[in-house]
Amino acid sequence: MTSYTLSMHHERWSIVDEATQSPVRLDGVSLSAMSKDEARQMLKVLRGIDAVRSASTKAAAFARRLGRQLELE
Structure with missing residues (x-):
């Protein structure tokens, strides 16, 4: 998951990606x-x-695992 932070410059605010600082x-x-x-x-x-x-990625991975298990039965 991406981490964000708030940054102030000349009384205006930006949301900055902590990894890239952009x-x-x-x-x-x-x-x-x-x-x-x-x-x-x-x-x-x-x-x-x-x-x-994140939830979508986890659900898709679960569905793939479940699909593989059903194929084996």
Whole structure:
């Protein structure tokens, strides 16, 4: 899962990818130059998206394992 942090520059806020130290982009839009409240809300959205992706990956892996087990029966 990707880790994000908030960063302030000239009284505007950005969401930064901790690994790259670059502003995060969502659908091609840089998540920078936001108010503090906007940045906090977008951070929650990003974390929610990551949680869904993680759950989806785990569910797909489980389905593959289950499918293999059923093939063996």
